[in-house]
Amino acid sequence: MATSIEEKPDFKWIGKSIRRVEDPRYLVGRGGYIGDIKLPGMLYTAVLRSPFAHARIGSIDTGEALEVPGVVAVFTGQDCKEKMNPCANFGPPTITQYPLAVDKVRYCGEAVVAVVAESRYAAEDGVEAVEVDFEPLDPVVDPIAAIGPGAPVLHEEHGNNLAYERIFEFGEVDDAFREADVVVEDKLHWGRSSGMPLDTCGAVARPALNGSLEVYCNSLNFNFFIWLVAAALKLPSNKFTVIPVPAGGSFGSKFFAHKVPTLAGFLALQTGRPVAYIEDRLDHITNSDHHGSDRYYDVRMGLKSDGTITALDVDVVDDYGAYLQFGVGTHGNSLSQAVGPYRLKNLRYRLRAALTNKCQQGAYRGFGSEVQNWVLERMVDKAARQLGMGPEEIRRHNFIQPDEFPYKIPTGNIYDSGNYPAVLQRAIEMLDLDKWRTEQERARKEGRHIGIGVVTTQERSVFSSTEFWFWFDKPAFPLTSSPESVTLTIDPTGEFQVQMHSQAMWGNSPETVAAMLVAEEFGVDPYKVNVSYADSAHSLPGTGPGGSRFTVMIAGAVRGASKRLRAKLFKIAAHELEASEDDLEIVEGVVRVKGVPDKSRSLAELASTAYFFALNLPEGVESGLEESCTYDHPYTTLPSDDRKDLGVFYPFMGHACHIAVIEIDAETGTHKFLDYVAVHDAGTVVNPKTLAGHVTGGAAQGIGSAMYEELVYDEDGQFKCSTFMDYLIPTAMEVPEFKLGHVETPSPYTEFGIKGGGEGGRMVAPAAISAAIDDALSDYGVRITQLPIKPSEILRQIETGTQS
Amino acid sequence: MRVRLRVNGAERQVDVEPRVTLLDALREVIGLTGTKKGCDRGECGACTVHVNGRRIDACMTLAVMHEGDEITTIEGLDHPVQRAFLEHDAFQCGFCTPGQLMSAAACLAEGHTGSDAEIREWMSGNTCRCAAYPHIVAAVREVAGRA
Numbered sequence: 006m007a008t009s010i011e012e013k014p015d016f017k018w019i020g021k022s023i024r025r026v027e028d029p030r031y032l033v034g035r036g037g038y039i040g041d042i043k044l045p046g047m048l049y050t051a052v053l054r055s056p057f058a059h060a061r062i063g064s065i066d067t068g069e070a071l072e073v074p075g076v077v078a079v080f081t082g083q084d085c086k087e088k089m090n091p092c093a094n095f096g097p098p099t100i101t102q103y104p105l106a107v108d109k110v111r112y113c114g115e116a117v118v119a120v121v122a123e124s125r126y127a128a129e130d131g132v133e134a135v136e137v138d139f140e141p142l143d144p145v146v147d148p149i150a151a152i153g154p155g156a157p158v159l160h161e162e163h164g165n166n167l168a169y170e171r172i173f174e175f176g177e178v179d180d181a182f183r184e185a186d187v188v189v190e191d192k193l194h195w196g197r198s199s200g201m202p203l204d205t206c207g208a209v210a211r212p213a214l215n216g217s218l219e220v221y222c223n224s225l226n227f228n229f230f231i232w233l234v235a236a237a238l239k240l241p242s243n244k245f246t247v248i249p250v251p252a253g254g255s256f257g258s259k260f261f262a263h264k265v266p267t268l269a270g271f272l273a274l275q276t277g278r279p280v281a282y283i284e285d286r287l288d289h290i291t292n293s294d295h296h297g298s299d300r301y302y303d304v305r306m307g308l309k310s311d312g313t314i315t316a317l318d319v320d321v322v323d324d325y326g327a328y329l330q331f332g333v334g335t336h337g338n339s340l341s342q343a344v345g346p347y348r349l350k351n352l353r354y355r356l357r358a359a360l361t362n363k364c365q366q367g368a369y370r371g372f373g374s375e376v377q378n379w380v381l382e383r384m385v386d387k388a389a390r391q392l393g394m395g396p397e398e399i400r401r402h403n404f405i406q407p408d409e410f411p412y413k414i415p416t417g418n419i420y421d422s423g424n425y426p427a428v429l430q431r432a433i434e435m436l437d438l439d440k441w442r443t444e445q446e447r448a449r450k451e452g453r454h455i456g457i458g459v460v461t462t463q464e465r466s467v468f469s470s471t472e473f474w475f476w477f478d479k480p481a482f483p484l485t486s487s488p489e490s491v492t493l494t495i496d497p498t499g500e501f502q503v504q505m506h507s508q509a510m511w512g513n514s515p516e517t518v519a520a521m522l523v524a525e526e527f528g529v530d531p532y533k534v535n536v537s538y539a540d541s542a543h544s545l546p547g548t549g550p551g552g553s554r555f556t557v558m559i560a561g562a563v564r565g566a567s568k569r570l571r572a573k574l575f576k577i578a579a580h581e582l583e584a585s586e587d588d589l590e591i592v593e594g595v596v597r598v599k600g601v602p603d604k605s606r607s608l609a610e611l612a613s614t615a616y617f618f619a620l621n622l623p624e625g626v627e628s629g630l631e632e633s634c635t636y637d638h639p640y641t642t643l644p645s646d647d648r649k650d651l652g653v654f655y656p657f658m659g660h661a662c663h664i665a666v667i668e669i670d671a672e673t674g675t676h677k678f679l680d681y682v683a684v685h686d687a688g689t690v691v692n693p694k695t696l697a698g699h700v701t702g703g704a705a706q707g708i709g710s711a712m713y714e715e716l717v718y719d720e721d722g723q724f725k726c727s728t729f730m731d732y733l734i735p736t737a738m739e740v741p742e743f744k745l746g747h748v749e750t751p752s753p754y755t756e757f758g759i760k761g762g763g764e765g766g767r768m769v770a771p772a773a774i775s776a777a778i779d780d781a782l783s784d785y786g787v788r789i790t791q792l793p794i795k796p797s798e799i800l801r802q803i804e805t806g807t808q809s
Numbered sequence: 810m811r812v813r814l815r816v817n818g819a820e821r822q823v824d825v826e827p828r829v830t831l832l833d834a835l836r837e838v839i840g841l842t843g844t845k846k847g848c849d850r851g852e853c854g855a856c857t858v859h860v861n862g863r864r865i866d867a868c869m870t871l872a873v874m875h876e877g878d879e880i881t882t883i884e885g886l887d888h889p890v891q892r893a894f895l896e897h898d899a900f901q902c903g904f905c906t907p908g909q910l911m912s913a914a915a916c917l918a919e920g921h922t923g924s925d926a927e928i929r930e931w932m933s934g935n936t937c938r939c940a941a942y943p944h945i946v947a948a949v950r951e952v953a954g955r956a
């Protein structure tokens with residue numbers, strides 16, 4: 006793979022493409038995922054799921070199931086309602102949820118009955134034997150119809166299907182449209198896809214000592230929210246411990262995924278035995294905590310005749326499915342970079358969150374900001390076409406310039422740094438755009454349809470918690486913390502141990518990042534640093550991964566803990582070497598007096614003193630070498646009371662330019678990638694190799710969302726894609742080679758200038774692909790307005806000359 | 810039912826119901842959890858093992874059909890493609906990796922490595938949601954000697 010990432014000379018480890026410290030265990034099948042855990046006496050769970058989109062639950066007969074050999078117990082929603090509180094919920098209190106449906110099912114696949122047995126096979130036999138009387142109700146599947154008059158209501162207590170509505174207005178939007186020379190409008194639809202990791206969500210819960218409950222689970226961010234799950238289970242939070250287990254991918258789907266651990270915990274408390282609940286593929290695909298965004302847009306963009314964008318008016322209905330567990334934070338993400346890399350001053354954003362008979366919506370790589378990127382780029386492309394400007398020309402004309410940072414966008418968020426023209430230029434050069442334009446012309450004469458899609462989007466990183474609540478004028482819990490912690494230990498023999506506090510490995514490279522940073526700070530070999538993960542009973546404040554925050558936050562925490570640890574080491578060394586602390590330095594794992602290299606102590610020697618020779622320690626220094634640091638979000642400000650300014654909530658602003666070259670077969674509507682360049686700016690790069698993995702993986706998922714993946718419900722709310730034969734994850738055949746490049750504009754606000762890059766290419770690829778297809782078929786007037794893009798839609802537009 | 814398997818060179822007697830898949834027998838009965846379950850219906854390749862030298866999806870076959878068969882799982886694999894995966898960063902979360910490695914070793918033995926396109930096609934039964942595909946292809950290409 007061609008990569009043109011430059012290594013940074015001024016750091017010893019940061020910026021080096023080292024192989025990951027996590028890797029060796031995967032080569033021998035020792036990843037240690039949730040399905041690999043087996044506790045003595047453990048029971049297994051299978052779940053009966055609703056075959057209806059909307060139905061009242063009548064009687065449930067569990068008698069026969071209890072007779073099935075191996076079945077230990079059977080539970081229904083009624084049991085949950087009697088013995089626990091509703092599940093954790095960040096949406097309106099009138100929309101409640103239990104891990105098993107109570108009284109009503111609201112989507113196809115919703116959990117109704119849990120059977121617990123000595124084996125998964127027996128549990129499934131038990132499910133077969135349960136009889137449930139469902140009284141079908143009219144479903145509502147279309148979100149626009151759902152919030153219109155006369156639609157069947159999902160939650161009677163809520164009264165209607167409009168879970169949330171708000172209009173934000175920034176600047177003088179109507180004036181700007183009045184003064185615009187050109188207004189482009191469109192209706193756009195981003196279809197529902199999801200993270201769909203190969204490793205599903207799972208939990209193993211066991212009743213432990215003193216009435217406490219221990220839950221092994223692969224949910225992320227447990228530490229931040231754990232007390233909410235304890236509250237649902239009616240346990241004091243100090244009697245509920247989560248032990249984090251590595252996740253085989255998340256991509257958002259395990260972001261505080263609480264339904265699985267809550268159910269496993271409930272079953273363990275009820276049976277008094279360890280209980281495993283590991284979603285099978287059907288459980289996950291129909292009932293995950295996190296289907297992705299499903300948005301219907303009416304958008305208008307106002308411009309001056311020279312191409313200057315002056316106003317954007319977004320009216321979006323988001324189909325949240327049957328519950329609003331995570332509130333509308335995915336639109337906070339959209340607002341963090343609502344104007345993209347452009348100097349656009351006037352913005353209106355109207356959101357309506359609709360409830361429909363579908364699985365709930367949550368997080369998927371980009372958390373909603375990738376959708377805003379697609380919408381904005383679609384509109385810029387439409388305007389460019391109308392004005393007769395090239396895609397790169399209109400973008401260059403509107404870019405925020407490198408000398409304008411930090412730059413405050415109309416919503417109030419700050420962009421910390423960037424060099425958008427440089428990123429675009431780099432991409433154009435790497436692709437050799439002129440060469441492809443010539444080739445495109447030549448091919449067109451032969452009747453072939455090559456398209457080039459050039460897009461430039463933002464890649465925000467490191468959320469502040471204000472984005473969860475600035476939606477409300479009187480938020481119930483206006484949280485302002487989103488910290489991350491690290492504990493750094495040098496053990497008695499001088500070896501390094503890093504403990505993290507909010508998750509286990511999930512596919513990023515948290516161990517590599519932490520080990521490289523410790524190596525940078527102390528000059529030791531990163532492969533000798535051991536990394537472990539604290540359980541929630543022993544953890545310091547942590548928020549967990551999400552919103553591309555982990556590398557930035559861990560870097561801050563490691564740096565803070567290192568400073569403290571170094572200070573202690575220097576104190577001990579100064580005492581032993583009879584030198585001043587100020588004269589000491591640490592070089593390759595040795596503390597020495599500057600300029601007198603043989604006056605030194607190795608870390609092992611100092612550690613020995615610290616742990617075993619208290620009488621040799623300087624006055625006031627305690628035994629041991631362990632320091633922790635809790636690093637708070639380095640740049641968060643409060644929103645204004647009138648919400649005309651949402652404050653700073655996502656300031657470390659990455660950027661990317663993708664250029665896709667695609668050939669479309671106008672006979673079949675199918676496509677082929679001919680070339681693909683992706684240039685990203687994620688600030689200072691810690692490890693180009695792992696970042697390349699994220700850009701690639703994200704772009705591949707972007708290809709999935711753009712062209713293959715869709716969680717389809719028919720008009721009766723029946724779920725139409727419950728297997729990988731229907732839900733099409735890109736394989737090696739569909740993912741092209743990407744040419745990757747990087748531009749680094751370090752953040753002035755983070756340690757080492759790092760910005761997050763974990764969501765990678767998914768923030769960009771759908772827009773690039775849409776633009777390339779439009780361009781390939783410009784002779785036919787094709788315009789992509791909905792995702793995923795199906796060959797049948799391309800053919801329809803070619804044949805009828807009309808857009809959807 | 811009792812069935813005799815040779816797993817990674819060692820003789821294993823297991824007692825399973827006839828409906829138990831080879832995958833569940835390996836993971837749940839024998840305790841070799843390296844082989845993964847991603848879909849349980851032959852659609853992702855996470856459960857790929859070798860049976861008498863051929864790669865198959867262990868979720869799509871029953872344990873009792875393998876009396877006397879020679880089965881190799883990731884725990885028994887010792888192949889240069891493992892090192893190549895390391896060098897080429899051919900994974901992120903690692904969940905698909907056991908299946909990818911078993912498949913890659915077989916793909917190499919089968920000689921389906923004439924071009925990148927051929928590697929991609931013959932590895933397309935193994936889904937990687939982290940999409941390490943370009944790196945997986947590079948690793949297989951290198952071992953095939955076309956680096």
Ligand code: FES
Pocket residue numbers: 845846847848849850851852853854855856857866867868869
């Ligand atoms: S688990 Fe066997 S193919 Fe997916």
Ligand code: FES
Pocket residue numbers: 203253254512899900901902903904905906936937938939940941
């Ligand atoms: S490495 Fe995560 S699925 Fe392949």
